[in-house]
Every structure is written in C-alpha cells, then in structure tokens.
Amino acid sequence: MPELPEVETTLRGIAPHVVNAQLTQIRIREPRLRWPIPATLAEKLTGETVTGMTRRAKYLLFHTRAGTMLLHLGMSGSLSITPADALAEKHDHVDFVLDGVSCLRFTDPRRFGSLHWCDQNPLEHALLKDLGPEPFASDFSADYLYAVSRGRRISIKQHLMNAHVVVGVGNIYASESLFRAGIHPARPAGRIAIARMTRLVDEVRQVLTEAIAQGGTTLRDFSVGDGRPGYFQQDLRVYGRKDQPCHRCGNPVRAMRQGQRATYYCPTCQH
C-alpha cells in the first residue's frame, strides 16, 4: 500500500501520540507477518518510553533507550491510535498500549508488513544498511542517478522502484514522476542523458512533496491513523487513468505491465 508519502503522513499523524509515551503493554495477536515478529520484542519494549520516531525509506523507526523497533507497512498495513480498551477487529495484529490509556494499533490484512528489533544502530540492520539515498537528500542527485544507471538495461521505471537506487518511490509515484519528466517508463535506464536525469530527480521530489502535502494517496482504505484519507489521488496524472485523456495532450493514457506491476503512461508525451 504505502509509498514514501503515505509512510511520512503516517509518521506525522502518529508521532505526536507516541513520542514520550511509555509502552505499558504489548499485545501480539498474530506474529506471522512478512517475517515472524521477534519473540523477544514485547519483553524488550514493555516499560520503555518512545524517545523519538523517524523514517528511513518506507520503514518507521521507534526509538527507545533499550533499542529501536522497525516497522514496515507492507502493501496493506496501517497504524491507528485507539483507546487502550478498544475491541480488536480482524487483522488488528499488534497493540502497543501507551501510558495505559491509549493504544498504537497495527492493522494489516495481507500481512506483508513486518516488525523488527534492533539492539544496536538500526541503520546497520540488514534490511537498511544497503538501501539507496533518500529522495530529498543531496546524495540523490542527477549525477548520482546518471552514474548508477550506466550500462543498465532495466527499464527506468523498475530502476526507480529499486530501493538500492533510491528509496520511497513505489508503483504510483514512479509512473507519476516519469510522466512529469516526459520519460517513457520502458526506456532503458542506461539510455537516458544527464539533462533528463536532472529533470527526473526534480520531478520525483516535486511529486513526493505534493503528495505529502495532500496527506498521501488513498486508493482503497489507507488512512493516517485518525481516519482521515489522503487526497493526492485527485492529482494523479496517469496512475489508474487507463483510456482517459492525458491532461497534457488529450490522447488516451495507456496501461502496461512491467515486472508484474501496472504502469500507466502517455505514449505521446513520454519518450
């Protein structure tokens, strides 16, 4: 489900409720996620106070004195704040009771999400240590993207979605940024000139910035935690718009599949 804007929106919605709260109880109803929840997670976290919350790629990091919990929302995961005694519904897999009164609740129908524990520096965790740059960091530059694309025959869309290249860009925002940059999604990454990479880096940042400002994209049931949906779906230019007119040229938007994922593009405006 969530790409960087949705994870960032979740962070901003959840952090005010969680930071400085003590985790007085952890309830794990279903440990079988993408990876099993570590058996020691509850004992490590119980009694700890969350000192801060950050994001790296699509992971949320919950910092405590004892260590850091990593949380990934997968395709269908979401977080919400509820009363501590709220009845759990189907797919409400984990509760973190906050100061005994409220509750951070992890819900995930497809169970592609995951929870991890790090005693040491979380950035050294196996899942984080080899990730590419954050899209808003200065090391995600046109020169960098150009350099890591040389000799690569993979399509630029799949290249952009590779977290070893740049993190946070998933299926929606890859299509959207390539449309904005006027680059055909099937173009080999190694056959894009530096000037077009400059444009692409700009458009990736622009579309992510706009999406964050809108609270992310709500296609099905994504919400921030307080139940509010995101509104960026109103601003999508190609994603999900198969056969509808391109906003720039009026010709129908096309859909195709790349690496088992849907891609949307305008064959007139993108080359």
Next chain:
DNA sequence: CCGGACGCCTGTCGGC
C-alpha cells in the same frame, strides 16, 4: 553482477 519471475497473504471487483 544483472534481470526476471516467484511467493508471501487477504480482499475486492469484473466478467461469465
């Protein structure tokens, strides 16, 4: 090393 396919899950939707 690279690129492509697979599998992990459940829910929903469209076509017959």
Next chain:
DNA sequence: TGCCGACAGGCGTCCG
C-alpha cells in the same frame, strides 16, 4: 446469485 480469475500502494529470494 455464485464462482473464478485477475489484480492490489512491497520486497526478499531464487534461478538462469
């Protein structure tokens, strides 16, 4: 109405 396949915002792993 019911069934069945396709598809869904991710990503690690395996294979050639």
